[in-house]
Amino acid sequence: MPPRLAKLLAFVVAVAMVAGAFWYRSRGEGGGGGGDGDDGAVRVACISELAEVCRTVLDGDGFEVTVADAAETAARLEDFQGEAPFDVWVTLDPWPEMVDVQRAAAQQPGLFPAQVPRPASAALVTLARPEVGTDARSWERLASRAQAGDNVGVPSHETALGAVVEGQAAVGIEGSSDFGSEVFDELIPVLQGVVDSAPRLPSERQLLRMVALQGSYDAVVGPVFLVNRVARSAEAQRQRLVVIPTLPAARADVVVARVAASSRADQAIVLLTGETGATALRGQGWAVPAGREPTGLPDPDVLVALREEIG
Amino acid sequence: MxxxxxxxxxxxxxxxxxxxxxxxxxxxxxxxxxxxxxxxxxxxxxxxxxxxxxxxxxxxxxxxxxxxxxxxxxxxxxxxxxxxxxxxxxxxxxxxxxxxxxxxxxxxxxxxxxxxxxxxxxxxxxxxxxxxxSEPFMQTPLVIAMPKPMADALGYPGKPVGFADILELSQSAEGWAAYGHPEWGPFRLGKTNPNFSTSGLSALIAQAYAATGKTTGLSKEDLDNPKTEAFAKGVESSVVHYGDITMTFLNNWFRTDREGTSLTYASAVAVEEKSLIDYNAGNPDGILDPGERPRKPRIPLVAVYPKEGTLFSDNxxxxxxxxxxxxxxxxxxxxxxxxxxxxxxxxxxxxxxFRPGNPDVAVAAPIVSANGVDPNEPQTLLDVPAPPVVLHLLDKWSEQRKSARVLVVLDVSGSMKELADPDSGETRLDLAKKAAIEALDQFKEDDEVGLRVFTTDLDQSGATFIDLVPIERIGGNKEQLRRQISEQFPRNATPLYDVTRESYEEVLEGYDPKRINAVVLLTDGVNDDGDSSDDEQQLESMLKVLREGSEGESAKPVRIFPIAFGAEADLDTLRTIAEATNAAAYNASDPKTITKVFTAVVSNF
CATH class of the missing domain: 3.40.190.10 (Periplasmic binding protein-like II)
Incomplete structure (x- = not known):
């Protein structure tokens, strides 16, 4: 098929899907949520890392998109009184489960279904200075380097990716994803040494700073598409920065989670998990669909405890 | 605070x-x-x-x-x-x-x-x-600029150099003799005042990190640690003078380079990498006037990236x-x-x-080794401390900086009675007195300050100046200085050359190597001592004395910082006088700017 025709067809399909979503909504057949009949805008919370995807896909009067770091939205979902503040949360796995862990601890009912759609994912890799090289393959070695004064970039604690990378680092240092808080006495000081070794900023800012402000970071862990994008820049190549897959392999999965069985969530979920969402996610560099294997991260309750410890 | x-x-x-x-x-x-x-x-x-x-x-x-x-x-x-x-x-x-x-x-x-x-x-x-x-759109790191022969003598870049080495050099009785170059004299450091200059502030932060061995998380407790305080005082002790902008140092270095004396003016100056590139290109102030053709210095500078780490001016x-x-x-x-x-x-x-902020543009010429810089440095970046720590650092610096010994020389000639501010009705002298009194608060207790006023025929013997307050610790004589300044009134002519030379010699006589020794000379006119026939000879003779005193490895540098006050002041001559002592002249041709200018002058101490 000629490329122009393919583009045209993709466009027509996308328009049809959006129109379909609106038609679906106008019928008031939310499906799966209890059909409360409220036809107000769909309230979508979206993590900062996916802001552009959400704004692109949900660009219409029927949606009210709130972009915030995962920790901020999580706090609102853990504490709200009365009506849930959102219908849908577009975030990374396992943030919805982490919210439910906190709610369970506060004897509140869970908000999220057991299975949520995972439209995309990205492996976590490390952009490293040449002298760090293959040490970036191992979190144990990265931890040793951090202890020796190297600056290892872990994304902001408040971001969705921050928790994912913290989880991967913990698994790497511990040597297994099957652990609980009984190992924290030994694990936390090492992990803390890594996360405190360099300023914690959103992933993309860390990567850009690593290249532009030479000496700021020796290694930065982030999603593969962001890391590759920066690594291909002329300055990164001049500095001979290298991309290293950090082991154990871990992945950030995008999830589109219906909040509190909201009946208004469907049209957003349809768009985000359908071709429109896939196009936008691919455009950002995410792999569509998400991988099927486990993400390689610790259990959500362990991640919650980890986050509380390292603060 | x-x-x-x-x-x-x-x-x-x-x-x-x-x-x-x-x-x-x-x-x-x-x-x-x-x-x-x-x-x-x-x-x-x-x-x-x-x-x-x-x-x-x-x-x-x-x-x-x-x-x-x-x-x-x-x-x-x-x-x-x-x-x-x-x-x-x-x-x-x-x-x-x-x-x-x-x-x-x-x-x-x-x-x-x-x-x-x-x-x-x-x-x-x-x-x-x-x-x-917000994200930087370009950046430039703070470096320690050193003349190439001096960097070579220290073994740089083969051997890393940092603030710890500067401390060691500054405290060595041998100075450069320890490196086989007695002709360069003691180690002399140039740093700008951190209250005025970003590179001065960055250098102060880097110096504090170097003292603690940290690269992040500098705290108030770190700064109060006696070891950190001793380190800071040690580094400050080697300072030539401070100043509000790095261009003062670079211009002086460039001028002395032409004269072949740059190695005894300063051994190292904390500047931004971009400024060093400009200097080596023959453009020390970074501004090329129309038609100006840059001439490269005879001795280029080398950017030393401190081994303890540095900071970027991240724009x-x-x-x-x-x-x-x-x-x-x-x-x-x-x-x-x-x-x-x-x-x-x-x-x-x-x-x-500058280094580009967009990584799609790689660092390249002019950021290349041929220009004295290293695109692969810095290897270690220091964190900017939290604002309260920065404020504490500045407070500590005001006590730790090198003390000064300054003679303030005030023109009380007749022209100082001219109206300077039609709105307030204040004369030139009114404004000058106000500025001088305000500037007294910028000195620290340990600084030594004296006051001299000059004009012709101050007494029956024809004296051209009177020492109203001897040079003593300002902690003890500030009130006396205030009172004496405020009591001044305009009188006769302007014996500029005679008094400048006498003031220089007065400060030289009591030269204290542990202090910045200087004359602050405020005048609104040209030399007028009643005999214009010998003016040229007087000036040449004075400049010869000033230059001889400022050159050589065993020089006792006394800096003259003239302030050209009002439109009639002889700025060109005052600039020549300043340059003869490797200092800088300041322009207050609009008398209403005198408070700002006085403040800038005192930033050198």
Whole structure:
């Protein structure tokens, strides 16, 4: 098929899907949520890392998109009184489960279904200075380097990716994803040494700073598409920065989670998990669909405890 | 503490707005040939002075481009030069558009640390932050500039060099003799005043980190540690003099390079990498006047990247969250930001000696080893401490800096009675007295300050000067200085050369190697001692004495910092006098700027 025709067809399909979503909504057949009949805008919370995807896909009067770091939205979902503040949360796995862990601890009912759609994912890799090289393959070695004064970039604690990378680092240092808080006495000081070794900023800012402000970071862990994008820049190549897959392999999965069985969530979920969402996610560099294997991260309750410890 | 900080930053702002050694640059901008904005959406930018040429250049090309459009309207970017600390003060207090130019939509200080300081000051008053976090669009690291033979003698770059080595050198009784070069004399360090200069502030932070062995998380407790304090005092002890801008050092270095004496003027100066590139290109002040052809120095400088780590001047592009910034202006500013981050324009940034902020443009010439810099450095970057720690550091510095021994020499000739401010009715002398009295508060208790006034026929024997207050610790004689200054009145003629020489010799006689020894000379005229026939000879003879005293490995440098006060002052001659002692002349041709200028002069101590 000629490329122009393919583009045209993709466009027509996308328009049809959006129109379909609106038609679906106008019928008031939310499906799966209890059909409360409220036809107000769909309230979508979206993590900062996916802001552009959400704004692109949900660009219409029927949606009210709130972009915030995962920790901020999580706090609102853990504490709200009365009506849930959102219908849908577009975030990374396992943030919805982490919210439910906190709610369970506060004897509140869970908000999220057991299975949520995972439209995309990205492996976590490390952009490293040449002298760090293959040490970036191992979190144990990265931890040793951090202890020796190297600056290892872990994304902001408040971001969705921050928790994912913290989880991967913990698994790497511990040597297994099957652990609980009984190992924290030994694990936390090492992990803390890594996360405190360099300023914690959103992933993309860390990567850009690593290249532009030479000496700021020796290694930065982030999603593969962001890391590759920066690594291909002329300055990164001049500095001979290298991309290293950090082991154990871990992945950030995008999830589109219906909040509190909201009946208004469907049209957003349809768009985000359908071709429109896939196009936008691919455009950002995410792999569509998400991988099927486990993400390689610790259990959500362990991640919650980890986050509380390292603060 | 807050008041003190506010005062310091205010001083910085005033100085930046009003004076520079021997020039008017640093004053709020001209339009730089930008022209009339017409009906376009104007994006006013306040940018630090070292990048005004670059930003004006970029604004001109942007304003002509198809990208300068927002919602159907054209955009007109209009940069003005504002020293970073000064702009921080103005944004945190009141920006008087009549005096300071238009309030900016965008602020680009040399370092994002100034944005944090502004936000901290607003937070202290319960006001919301005005400077959101933003990404740098270009940067330049702080380096220790050293003449190449000296860097070679230390084994750099084969052997890393840092502030610890500077401390060791500064405390060595042998000085450069320990490295086989007794002819270079003691180790002499040039640093700008951190209350005035971003590179001075960066150097102070780097020095504090070096003392603690940390690269992040510098705390107040670290600064109060006796080991850190001793380190700081040791480094400061080797300082030649301070100053408000690094150009003073670079211009002096360049001039002495022509004379073949640069190695005994200063051994090292903390400057930005970009300035070092300019120097080695033969353009020490970074500004090429029309028709000026740069001549490379005989002895180039080498950028030493301190082994303990350094900081970048990261030049953030801050679209202000200020009530006067409209949504349309904000959008227009973002367009200009996107424009300057485009690879083609980032290559222009590189041409000016800055490192590009867009990684799609690789660091390349002029940031190459042939120009004395290393594109693969720095290897270690230091964190900017939290604003309260920075304030504490500045407070500590005011006590730890090298003490001064200064004779203030005040012209009380008849011309000082001329009206200087028609609004207030104050004369030149009224303004000078007020400025001198205010400047006394900038000295620290341990500084030694004296007062001399001069004119002809001060007594029946025809004395040309009177020493009203001997040079003693200001902690004990400040009131006496205030009183004596305030009692002065205009009298006769201006025996400038005679008194300048006598004052220099007076300070030289009591020379104290542990202090900055200096004369601050304020005059509103030309030499007039009643006999003009020998003026030229007098001047030449004096300059010979001054130069001889300032040169050589065992020189006892006494710096003369003249202030040319009023339009009739002989600025060219005063500049020659300053240069003969490797100091700088200051221009207060508008008498109303004298307070700012006096403040700038005292920043050297």
């Amino acid at each position: 807050k008041r003190r900080w506010a005062a310091m930053v205010l001083i910085l702002g005033l100085v930046a707005a009003g004076c520079s050694p021997g020039s008017d640059d640093g004053i709020t901008s001209s339009d730089g040939g930008l022209g009339d904005p017409g009906d376009c959406v104007v994006v006013d930018l306040a940018v630090s002075s070292e990048k005004i040429s670059l930003m004006t250049d970029l604004a001109k090309s942007f304003n002509r481009s198809d990208e300068a459009k927002v919602g159907g309207d054209c955009i007109f970017a209009r940069p003005q030069s504002k020293a970073s600390g000064g702009a921080a003060t103005l944004l945190g207090t009141e920006w008087d558009e009549d005096a300071e130019g238009p309030r900016p939509v965008v602020w680009s200080p040399a370092s994002s640390a100034w944005g944090a300081v502004l936000n901290q000051r607003l937070a202290d008053r319960g006001e919301k932050a005005m400077a959101p976090e 953030p592009f801050i679209v202000l969250d200020a009530p006067w910034v409209s949504g349309q202006e904000r959008q227009a500013a973002k367009k200009f930001e996107a424009y300057i981050k485009r690879p083609a324009n980032q290559r222009k940034v590189l041409k000016f000696g």
